[in-house]
Amino acid sequence: MEKFFYETRSKLHQMPEIALSEYNTATFIREFLKDLKIDYEEIGTSTLAIFRGEEDIWLGFRADIDALPLQEEGEKEYKSKIDGMMHACGHDGHTTNLLYFAKWIKEQIDNGIKLKKSIMLIFQAGEEGRGGARFIAQSDNFRSRKFEGIFGMHVMPQLEEGKIAIARGALSFQNINLDIEIVGKGCHGAQPHQGIDSILVGAKLVEAYQSIVSRNIDPNKTVVVTIGSFKAGEVRNIIPDKVNILGTIRLIDTSLIEFLRERVTSINEGLERAFGVKINMNFMPFYPPVINSDELYDIVEKVLPEEQIVRDVRLTGSEDFSFYLQEGNRGFMFLLGIRNEERGFIYPLHSPKFDFDPKVLKYSFEAFKGILKEMKVI
Numbered sequence: 001m002e003k004f005f006y007e008t009r010s011k012l013h014q015m016p017e018i019a020l021s022e023y024n025t026a027t028f029i030r031e032f033l034k035d036l037k038i039d040y041e042e043i044g045t046s047t048l049a050i051f052r053g054e055e056d057i058w059l060g061f062r063a064d065i066d067a068l069p070l071q072e073e074g075e076k077e078y079k080s081k082i083d084g085m086m087h088a089c090g091h092d093g094h095t096t097n098l099l100y101f102a103k104w105i106k107e108q109i110d111n112g113i114k115l116k117k118s119i120m121l122i123f124q125a126g127e128e129g130r131g132g133a134r135f136i137a138q139s140d141n142f143r144s145r146k147f148e149g150i151f152g153m154h155v156m157p158q159l160e161e162g163k164i165a166i167a168r169g170a171l172s173f174q175n176i177n178l179d180i181e182i183v184g185k186g187c188h189g190a191q192p193h194q195g196i197d198s199i200l201v202g203a204k205l206v207e208a209y210q211s212i213v214s215r216n217i218d219p220n221k222t223v224v225v226t227i228g229s230f231k232a233g234e235v236r237n238i239i240p241d242k243v244n245i246l247g248t249i250r251l252i253d254t255s256l257i258e259f260l261r262e263r264v265t266s267i268n269e270g271l272e273r274a275f276g277v278k279i280n281m282n283f284m285p286f287y288p289p290v291i292n293s294d295e296l297y298d299i300v301e302k303v304l305p306e307e308q309i310v311r312d313v314r315l316t317g318s319e320d321f322s323f324y325l326q327e328g329n330r331g332f333m334f335l336l337g338i339r340n341e342e343r344g345f346i347y348p349l350h351s352p353k354f355d356f357d358p359k360v361l362k363y364s365f366e367a368f369k370g371i372l373k374e375m376k377v378i
Helices: 002-013 023-035 091-110 133-137 198-216 254-275 294-303 320-325 358-374
Strands: 039-043 046-051 057-064 118-124 146-160 164-166 174-183 223-232 242-251 278-285 309-311 331-339
Touching: 002 023, 002 091, 002 358, 023 039, 023 046, 023 091, 046 091, 046 133, 057 091, 057 320, 057 358, 091 118, 091 146, 091 358, 118 133, 133 320, 146 294, 146 320, 146 358, 164 294, 164 358, 174 198, 174 254, 198 223, 198 242, 198 254, 242 254, 254 278, 294 331, 294 358, 320 331, 331 358
Parallel strands: 057 118, 057 146, 146 331, 164 309
Antiparallel strands: 039 046, 046 118, 164 331, 174 242, 174 278, 223 242
């Protein structure tokens, strides 16, 4: 098992591909399934492995397959071979785990075990910012099947290696993307009175947005407002025409979305009137929060050894796994600890130094296997 995890993860780690362009990764997955004579369906670069059981009731298990546009740092024998791309979020591990799970299920079938229910293993493209889960969740391949539960796993570097974090209810946050353009009037830096300073307005906008959480949101509710990109001008002595700002808002309570839209719009309009600029904004709610099913929580809690469990740990990030849980579908995602300080596996997700020991995937595999048994699939 550990040999499989190490070798497969190493191969995937060396061939990272960014969202919705995972052509070589998709080929790798499909060849693997084809060699084992496992049926599969294709949706772009996503692949659905299909195991039909006696009943037309389905369990889904998902792994994301894409990497990040990031230059890997450090030296290792399995280092990325693609310049400027890296598996810095553990998706190579997620995929390795699901491939081994597919292999194990096929072995059970070949040994004469009958599946009482059907299983779909989802090798999903484009999780990183592209919402690839949408294309699967909206497809006939997915919508035509009745799911009793859909499960996912994500590695977590803050959690000790081998621990598994589970939570009832919200696991991850809704995200809202903000694209903002401030249009002022450019002029020479020595003659600011002849222009309208878009940079000054941008600074005030960033500051005003930070007041939303501290002064407009109930302290018992969690909302995060972050500006991650502020681009303006090229030289020191010219005030530019435009400022471009990118930001994100994260929250659990989706009833706040319209209030937040109203608040940022109001701030923008006030700055427009005060300074004579034009502010163009795209306010784009994207990934919904992942809401874990209470019923599936009880099942997962039952199959995990008590000493492994860490309760009520949540992600402040967003996860497109949430798209599978719309329209009444029940789902559950758990977090697998990969932190090992002795070996230097301490870096966060999306770090150019991110890494982990693939042997830890045995714990997520055992969890998936236990779910099948507890839900009477095998």
